[in-house]
Amino acid sequence: MSFVSRSVLAVALLAAWPAAHACEVGSQKVEKVLGKKVATYNENGDFQKEIEASAVQVDAPLVECRDTPALVRVKTVSGDPVWVDRLDVKIAGATKVAATKCKSNVVSRESDTRAPAVSGIDPCSG
Amino acid sequence: MFGRLGAFIRELGSRFRGHARVSLWLPAAVVLTFAIIEKLDAFGLHEAMDARSEQATLRIVSPYYTPSRDVAVVLVDDDYLKSRGAGWPLRFAEQGRLLRQIAASGPSVILMDFVYPHQHGSGDDIQSLLAPILSSSDETLSHVPIVFTAMAKPLASLPQGFEFCTEELKEHGPPTDILDPESLPTALSEQMQANGRGRFRVGYIRWSRCGSEYPLMLGGDPNAPSPVFAAYRAFCESSKHAARCKHSDPWAARDFVHPMIVRPGAFPTPEQRFAYSESVCQRPMTPQGAVPVGDRFLAALQQLTLGVFGDLRQSPSQQLSLPCPAVTVLPLSRLQGASRDTWNELLRDKAVIVGADISGVPDFVDAPVHGQIPGAVWHGMALDNLVALDSNYLAQRHPAIRKYGGYVLLILFAYAFPFILHFLELKPIRMGRAWISLTLWMVLAVTYMGFGDVQAALFCLAIGVGLDLTLPSTSAIYLVGIAVAAACSAFLLKWGVPPGNWLGVVLVAAAFGHALKPYYHASAVRQFPAELSVLRAVFSHKGE
Numbered sequence: 001m002s003f004v005s006r007s008v009l010a011v012a013l014l015a016a017w018p019a020a021h022a023c024e025v026g027s028q029k030v031e032k033v034l035g036k037k038v039a040t041y042n043e044n045g046d047f048q049k050e051i052e053a054s055a056v057q058v059d060a061p062l063v064e065c066r067d068t069p070a071l072v073r074v075k076t077v078s079g080d081p082v083w084v085d086r087l088d089v090k091i092a093g094a095t096k097v098a099a100t101k102c103k104s105n106v107v108s109r110e111s112d113t114r115a116p117a118v119s120g121i122d123p124c125s126g
Numbered sequence: 127m128f129g130r131l132g133a134f135i136r137e138l139g140s141r142f143r144g145h146a147r148v149s150l151w152l153p154a155a156v157v158l159t160f161a162i163i164e165k166l167d168a169f170g171l172h173e174a175m176d177a178r179s180e181q182a183t184l185r186i187v188s189p190y191y192t193p194s195r196d197v198a199v200v201l202v203d204d205d206y207l208k209s210r211g212a213g214w215p216l217r218f219a220e221q222g223r224l225l226r227q228i229a230a231s232g233p234s235v236i237l238m239d240f241v242y243p244h245q246h247g248s249g250d251d252i253q254s255l256l257a258p259i260l261s262s263s264d265e266t267l268s269h270v271p272i273v274f275t276a277m278a279k280p281l282a283s284l285p286q287g288f289e290f291c292t293e294e295l296k297e298h299g300p301p302t303d304i305l306d307p308e309s310l311p312t313a314l315s316e317q318m319q320a321n322g323r324g325r326f327r328v329g330y331i332r333w334s335r336c337g338s339e340y341p342l343m344l345g346g347d348p349n350a351p352s353p354v355f356a357a358y359r360a361f362c363e364s365s366k367h368a369a370r371c372k373h374s375d376p377w378a379a380r381d382f383v384h385p386m387i388v389r390p391g392a393f394p395t396p397e398q399r400f401a402y403s404e405s406v407c408q409r410p411m412t413p414q415g416a417v418p419v420g421d422r423f424l425a426a427l428q429q430l431t432l433g434v435f436g437d438l439r440q441s442p443s444q445q446l447s448l449p450c451p452a453v454t455v456l457p458l459s460r461l462q463g464a465s466r467d468t469w470n471e472l473l474r475d476k477a478v479i480v481g482a483d484i485s486g487v488p489d490f491v492d493a494p495v496h497g498q499i500p501g502a503v504w505h506g507m508a509l510d511n512l513v514a515l516d517s518n519y520l521a522q523r524h525p526a527i528r529k530y531g532g533y534v535l536l537i538l539f540a541y542a543f544p545f546i547l548h549f550l551e552l553k554p555i556r557m558g559r560a561w562i563s564l565t566l567w568m569v570l571a572v573t574y575m576g577f578g579d580v581q582a583a584l585f586c587l588a589i590g591v592g593l594d595l596t597l598p599s600t601s602a603i604y605l606v607g608i609a610v611a612a613a614c615s616a617f618l619l620k621w622g623v624p625p626g627n628w629l630g631v632v633l634v635a636a637a638f639g640h641a642l643k644p645y646y647h648a649s650a651v652r653q654f655p656a657e658l659s660v661l662r663a664v665f666s667h668k669g670e
Contacts, residue, residue, distance in 0.1 A: 034466045035230060035264065035266070036264060036265075037262060037263060037264040037267075039223075039226055039258055039262070041219075041223070044219070045217075045219050045220060045223055046219040046254060047219065047222055047223070047226075047254065047257040047258040047261070049261065050261055050262050050263065050264070068209075068210050068211045068212070069210065069220065069223065070210075070462065085223065085226075085227065087227055087230070087465075087466050087469065088230075088466075090466075102401060102402055102403040102406075102460070103205075103401050103402050103406065103457055103459075103460060104406060105406065106402065106406045106407060106449040106450060107201070107402075107449075107450065107451070107455050107457075107483060107499065107500065107503060108449045108450070108451070108493070108496040108497045108498060108499045108503075109490070109497055109498040109499075110439055110440060110497045110498070111437075111439060111492050111497045111498060113497070113498050115485065115486065115488070115490070
């Protein structure tokens with residue numbers, strides 16, 4: 001494989017990364033706000049403040065959405081969009097997401113199971 | 127005086143010998159030998175036997191444990207981290223969002239099975255964990271008590287003589303400060319009340335020398351609750367569940383001072399179906415929470431008969447290996463895609479424990495029935511025991527009986543045994559024992575075959591034939607002895623009395639039999655095949 005083709009492949013893979021993590025808003029709308037208060041976050045999922053449920057525009061299209069963390073950006077009555085938790089709003093017109101499969105591995109292990117250390121995990125913070 | 131006592135003992139000895147056909151001193155000598163062996167606990171055999179008996183009994187009676195269905199364990203798992211592209215430990219902000227999501231479902235209490243001894247990377251502050259909860263004016267959220275875990279100091283750093291697992295309530299004297307301050311960030315400790323009540327509470331972990339028991343108050347101090355006991359107190363204060371805790375007040379503490387022996391259950395909750403299919407878990411309870419009496423009895427009988435020859439945890443049949451605990455386990459990877467209604471259905475009014483089941487994180491506990499389980503699930507099982515059984519949870523409550531009961535039983539058994547032997551050695555009884563022995567081995571073989579374990583079935587068949595040709599009437603005594611001892615142990619357990627070393631009792635009985643028999647009847651030479659062999663009788667009869 002030549003340098004050029006390798007570079008093209010690398011660029012293509014890099015370009016595919018955000019696409020793979022993108023969340024399609026499509027024609028999704030906020031149908032209902034669940035609960036009396038809604039927490040708002042920044043795009044990284046850090047808590048910002050709590051707003052009244054009535055402050056969120058209902059029947060308005062979603063502005064944006066994210067899978068990681070699972071947030072949606074909705075319009076408020078004042079016009080400013082805010083990030084809220086997906087669980088806090090009922091969304092209409094969402095594309096049918098395949099239901100997560102049941103766990104295929106059970107929560108327990110045999111008594112003599114030996115587990116190796118895993119790189120990248122801080123074992124002191126469990 | 128001594129002369130009359132001596133004459134009385136001689137008369138007693140002579141009468142005993144007349145009836146029992148052995149000297150009065152022989153059982154005493156055997157008792158003394160066993161007492162010395164038990165006291166020496168060579169190679170820790172007695173302790174190991176105790177643990178094995180407890181494990182076997184808990185397994186046999188696990189079908190008779192009915193879970194409360196008021197406890198759920200939410201586990202951050204590998205699949206969740208992968209799907210979120212997140213690392214471990216989770217960012218405080220992510221944990222805070224999760225905490226808020228769970229609190230929004232209206233549980234009775236949340237127990238966070240995470241400790242925070244280390245600082246995270248830049249910009250990830252412990253305040254991010256608390257902000258989504260503390261900044262809320264939502265009534266549902268602000269009424270949910272949250273128990274955080276902190277580590278107790280290691281035993282070496284505590285005063286001399288301090289024991290984490292004690293059976294005495296510490297009511298007087300200055301309190302022992304057991305908190306390892308590094309394990310509880312200031313931002314969290316500032317939220318706690320000194321009396322242990324309020325919205326934010328603490329439970330202590332990292333106890334030691336408790337064996338497999340779960341302490342409720344470390345050092346017997348009501349102000350040093352373990353995470354589960356702190357959560358149980360909060361659970362009992364919730365309006366939904368306050369009435370069920372009226373029997374014994376967890377704040378009075380007297381009824382909860384004994385460390386708990388966590389009872390496992392054989393039937394998972396119906397809610398377990400949300401996350402685990404029946405192909406990986408054993409059959410759960412019905413949606414109404416009922417288990418037919420016949421099913422319970424059959425499951426217990428299976429555990430007793432098939433557990434004699436091996437570790438059923440390794441069985442390919444889930445009904446025998448019982449891999450799933452009787453507490454609802456909800457992996458976050460499965461829960462994350464669910465709707466708010468499902469979250470509410472699974473968590474509302476429940477005691478929710480949040481923990482982790484992550485590769486490489488060594489938070490696993492060896493449970494007697496299910497094998498290794500995540501620490502959070504063990505907390506869940508302990509909390510479920512408290513909710514389901516209240517102060518009648520399983521514990522060693524009678525130290526005097528535990529200490530001397532074994533010796534009393536041994537002496538009674540030693541002097542009664544010659545008479546039992548006399549009965550067992552009657553010709554018709556011996557014949558019956560031979561038939562029962564062979565039949566039991568055949569039944570065991572057929573049962574193993576029914577569960578698809580051909581190897582074990584052939585093994586039983588071979589043992590049955592071998593014993594019938596050599597010691598035809600012996601195994602019935604052992605097998606029936608094991609069954610009776612296990613059944614007695616199980617009945618005691620039903621009343622909150624923990625199982626004693628019943629396997630040891632059976633082995634002692636066997637040793638007694640072998641020690642006394644030669645004295646009892648002189649004929650030591652055995653025929654082959656033995657005179658009472660069923661197979662010999664059948665084949666010699668056919669040959670005639």
